Amino acid sequence: MKRRKIMMIGVSIAVVLCIAGCTMKQKEDTKQDKTNVSSSIKEDKKAIKQKQLAYLKEHEKEIVDFVKAQNPKVESVQIYWDETQWGVAGNGTPQGGDEMILIFGGFNQNPESSWRVDVVVEDGKINLKMMYLGQSLRIGGRIFE
Template sequence: MKKRTKAVIAIVLSILALASLGGYIMSQKRNHQEKTITSSSKRDDKEAIKQKQLAYLKEHEQEIIDFVKAQSPKVESVQIDWDQTQWSDGGLTTPEYYMNVYGRINHIEESGWGVDIPINDDESMDMGGMFMLHEPTIRGEPIG
């Protein structure tokens, strides 16, 4: 009888151990799914913010054009390449975030310019803080 009781106890303990292990595995899967959903939501939120920022800049395109034109009287027209727009941080010395906007001048393929526009803490754009990332150039040479 003692052998039988020990066997039953061993079986019951094994079942309890497997049930506990199964519960642990299920909770880990659920936590992983929640983290994945949260990460996905954060990515979606960041992407939505970026799209709003880009839309805002497109609405204020003329301000960017006027700013680039003001850099040199030789700039007659400004073309913005929205596909090259980037989001970046300032690096080690300046922790601010920026949108980098690039384009060409005077419809010249080998020309270029770059403007940084600061992003405020509330994710809005600081058009007043806009500055030249690199001055207008043609074939790599400043146009002066």
């Protein structure tokens, strides 16, 4: 009888360890799947940003013309593509605003000049008709007049 109790305890411990091991393995596999999904989402977002940046570069003239139209004294426009940023414009609601691409640059070959153009992205597509000056034309931090 004593032997049978010891054997039952041993079998019970083995079953518990087996179940625990399977549960931990399943959690580990699930964690691995989540990691793979999140890294593929990051890669997709990066690819989308690269395509959007390429599209903007194809339409560089429209951006340049828009900046030049802000002031008749602007003779040349420089775009700093490396400083381009993506984000969401706040509109004061919990849902937030539109997805935006912020383009930065300078003008008249002046290293102290700056401007920012904001472009709205609707359903993943850039809408150049929804382009506006996000930061006034400036030189040395002062508004260029």
